[in-house]
Amino acid sequence: MHAKVNHARVEFDAIPGNLGFARVAAASFAASLGFTVEELEDIKLAVSEAVSNCIVHAYPKSNSGPAKVRMNMETSESGVTISIEDTGVGIADIAAARTPGMTTDSQRLGMGFTLMEALANSLSVTSEPGAGTCVAMLFSPGRGG
Amino acid sequence: MIRCTLYGKSLVLEVAGELDLNNAEEFRTALDSLIDSHPDVRQVVLCMDQVTFIDSSGIGVLFGRQRRMASRGGALSIASPGPQARRALDLLGVPSIMRVYDSREQALAAEAEVRKCTRK
Ligand SMILES: Nc1ncnc2c1ncn2[C@@H]1O[C@H](COP(=O)(O)OP(=O)(O)OP(=O)(O)O)[C@@H](O)[C@H]1O
Ligand SMILES: [Mg+2]
Numbered sequence: 001m002h003a004k005v006n007h008a009r010v011e012f013d014a015i016p017g018n019l020g021f022a023r024v025a026a027a028s029f030a031a032s033l034g035f036t037v038e039e040l041e042d043i044k045l046a047v048s049e050a051v052s053n054c055i056v057h058a059y060p061k062s063n064s065g066p067a068k069v070r071m072n073m074e075t076s077e078s079g080v081t082i083s084i085e086d087t088g089v090g091i092a093d094i095a096a097a098r099t100p101g102m103t104t105d106s107q108r109l110g111m112g113f114t115l116m117e118a119l120a121n122s123l124s125v126t127s128e129p130g131a132g133t134c135v136a137m138l139f140s141p142g143r144g145g
Numbered sequence: 146m147i148r149c150t151l152y153g154k155s156l157v158l159e160v161a162g163e164l165d166l167n168n169a170e171e172f173r174t175a176l177d178s179l180i181d182s183h184p185d186v187r188q189v190v191l192c193m194d195q196v197t198f199i200d201s202s203g204i205g206v207l208f209g210r211q212r213r214m215a216s217r218g219g220a221l222s223i224a225s226p227g228p229q230a231r232r233a234l235d236l237l238g239v240p241s242i243m244r245v246y247d248s249r250e251q252a253l254a255a256e257a258e259v260r261k262c263t264r265k
Contacts, residue, residue, distance in 0.1 A: 016167035023198070041198075041229045048200040052166045109205045111237055118236050 014067040049112040050084040058088025079140035090129040161195035164203030187219035194225040224252035
């Protein structure tokens, strides 16, 4: 029994007030695929981390251009892929950024990517300094623990 | 955003809702002003049963307040996290840094015990 391929895309302003919207949008898109309540909570947490990064890191306050986040959601036989994309400053060294505890903001934990890695079945990060960042996460229902 | 009750030298705080980037600053300011206005308090117990969501922005605030309490010889502990909060706390290794109790009663009993021991 395979779910039909489905796709949705939302674009929203990169502001903290939209975090709740992004979490609920992703979870309700995924909800028809047979995820448990706990798995849907994991999707929300991972989306929250990725979108928070766009708001905090991608668009420094000095930038006056349009600060948008685009969230792409797609189902496949393996589950749902959620990609979160910004057109902000980008990440020069992706491997370093993904290291647990690594942060460019002393007020933060540097654990966002580590959490996303733990929550998603797979995580891919692509980025170009000055052009933006895309974080793609695959979630498969029934993967357990 | 925080309900506050004083039990002897323990300050019990109840917080509700979603703790993320949208209110992390408000959360931090509220916790700091409660900590500052109770200079004698050594144990702060944060009850999280009404917290429906927390991510690294919210947990970052907890770590910072734990450091502030530690610097006055005290501690911040967590009580009664719901399933989502428990999962996020576990994934971030919080239980190795702060005490996490299943209920407020357990937290208060354990904290009273800790005080008794340290007084001896
Ligand atoms: N979308 C992005 N655009 C630009 N830089 C980013 C982006 N996402 C992450 N980064 C960089 O990668 C680092 C690590 O990100 P990560 O989410 O792991 O930690 P953090 O955001 O610093 O802290 P936490 O997520 O624990 O609050 C960030 O400090 C930042 O320098
Ligand atoms: Mg982050």
